[in-house]
Amino acid sequence: MGDFGFTLLKSDAGARLGRIGTGHGAIDTPAFMPVATQGTVKSLTPADLVAAGAQIVLANTYHLMLRPGHELIRELGGLHRFMGWDGPILTDSGGFQVFSLSKLRRIGEEGVEFRSHVDGSLRTLTPESCIVVQHALGVDVLHPLDECLAHPASAADTERSLALTQRWLVRAVAAHRAAGAPGALFGIVQGGVYETLRVRAVEDTCALDLPGYAIGGLAVGEPKPVLCEIAGLVAGRLPVDRPRYLMGVGKPPDLVEAVARGVDLFDCVLPTRNARNGQAFTADGPINIANARFARDPGPVDPDCPCEACRRFSRAYLRHLFGARELLVYRLLTLHNLTFYLGLMRRMREAVARGAFASFQSRFLERYGVESLRGTTDYTPADSEA
């Protein structure tokens, strides 16, 4: 794991203020990772990401392995140089995409066999080859191949799947350690919506003493209170001195709720994907720029936002660009949404630093127009752990 390390600086009302060190710079947590699926955050340059406040991006092992290929990226000096981003990069395992995007052919003890969604070629991914791909990319944080079930899944299916994921994890850890390559391999805690499976998964995963832990298998269709409950349950049982990453979450209120339950790291396609559908996030909730009420609106998307889109352009202009399908609007709304998400994380860090997270949480959720889920779950273990 080389230069990787996590320092917990402060806890407040369940939320944690921390700092992750990597060979490519530090990440202040709680942190949100913009999604650079194919080695680019859609429409933005690395300089835009820095301007928006990003300290780390997430890339997809599955996509880059298929196109342009990890060996090509290795030849060209690794993913950082290839995409022109010199901050930390985290990759998922590719497992989620194998199950959601490809034509899955066979899943077995050895690994998965699937047809590429790019060219239809037959490919395999094993716990070991998945590590090889991520070493070729040269990323700072790696993830092991796992099986990600959709919701709902029966307890029996979930238990079988979890056991396979755990056996794959042991092989991934062995492959990573044997290679002696840089990069921190996180463990992924699966177990669906079943508390006993989640508890067992935490124990088995943490037994491997990994530098960080991801909470997987959520935001796959389960109700929001269940997401919060399971995330809180798992986060509360993970070691205090390691970062906790809630995969694929979420909407702004979800981030606040999860931070309140002790989660440190997030990624989600919502701010970038929804930008391309015209949705802009604001402190008062999301708006859709296509709405006719913005046709003659001279004000910015969000008067409090420091991004280029809000400093330079009106809602009326952005609505015109969106109606005319102009490329610039996708870029401007993406920049805005990421600025909003990353600004939200900064505000949460500042709230923890001054011991005011609980009041921040209730004020944010009230203004955003949602009720806190804090009272809807028996689990608030994040409150008791730091």
Place this chain on the structure above:
Amino acid sequence: MGDFGFTLLKSDAGARLGRIGTGHGAIDTPAFMPVATQGTVKSLTPADLVAAGAQIVLANTYHLMLRPGHELIRELGGLHRFMGWDGPILTDSGGFQVFSLSKLRRIGEEGVEFRSHVDGSLRTLTPESCIVVQHALGVDVLHPLDECLAHPASAADTERSLALTQRWLVRAVAAHRAAGAPGALFGIVQGGVYETLRVRAVEDTCALDLPGYAIGGLAVGEPKPVLCEIAGLVAGRLPVDRPRYLMGVGKPPDLVEAVARGVDLFDCVLPTRNARNGQAFTADGPINIANARFARDPGPVDPDCPCEACRRFSRAYLRHLFGARELLVYRLLTLHNLTFYLGLMRRMREAVARGAFASFQSRFLERYGVESLRGTTDYTPADSEA
């Protein structure tokens, strides 16, 4: 015409170094105008345009009239404020788009009736309403409604069309002068490929004593030598103390050839449209980034180029983005191509300033891989006029 003015600073080997003053700043000529059809240069911000070296942009009267509507833009403070560009803006008349994009219903003495390509609504455009639209946009340079014929057109059709265009011009000039609104109305010289008609058109148009003159009806399908011949013929007969704008031209060698014939202003969709098809312009000719030979090429598109795309990213990365249809590549290649075009104009201005345009011209065309057309025409009137 208010703040508008043109100063011819120097002539050299037919090429002219000049400066246009407008109420929104100066334009050094020869100049290229990036095309902002719908009020945006596709994928770029105004700040990008400044970085690329743009001093003026072109917008389309036809498109903005239909969407979002010129009245809306007027309400929001005019096109400069609407699109966030505070430099000069030139609009074409919309005539070209009426004839090429819309379902033309009827052309008559009064004007044109057509169906909008946006929503199918029945619309009219007259010489007078065309001026009203451009006044609402608040642009610095306006153009009169004209009829633009495709090539080939018979002499009789061209003569009939030219006569209509001239009658419309007289009405446009009257409407503009009666309104007393700011903005400089250029005349458009039509006449197809027929020298006698072009000569007559120059005389009739210049008789109106306008602040600048556009050469229209070229780059519509005629052979390249004919384009150069007619452009040179017209430019050579236009008054020395007014800017000359060659509409819709062209490829980099065309710009050099036309500057050598005394043209001052250009616009063309090539650098922006072709960027979105993967074509990048370089001093050694265009390349297509999709070419397999770039798959592992770590070098920039153009090592001499100062743009962000060339400073930060490899051909291999851009090729990957293009293959994956990533929005960022359209933006980066657009930025590069405009930087190349605008840099070419700057180099031409510098060559004229030091009295070295002829050698610049031959060196540029040789390296670009095309032969000069200077010898292929009897007309080099630009040489004799300044």
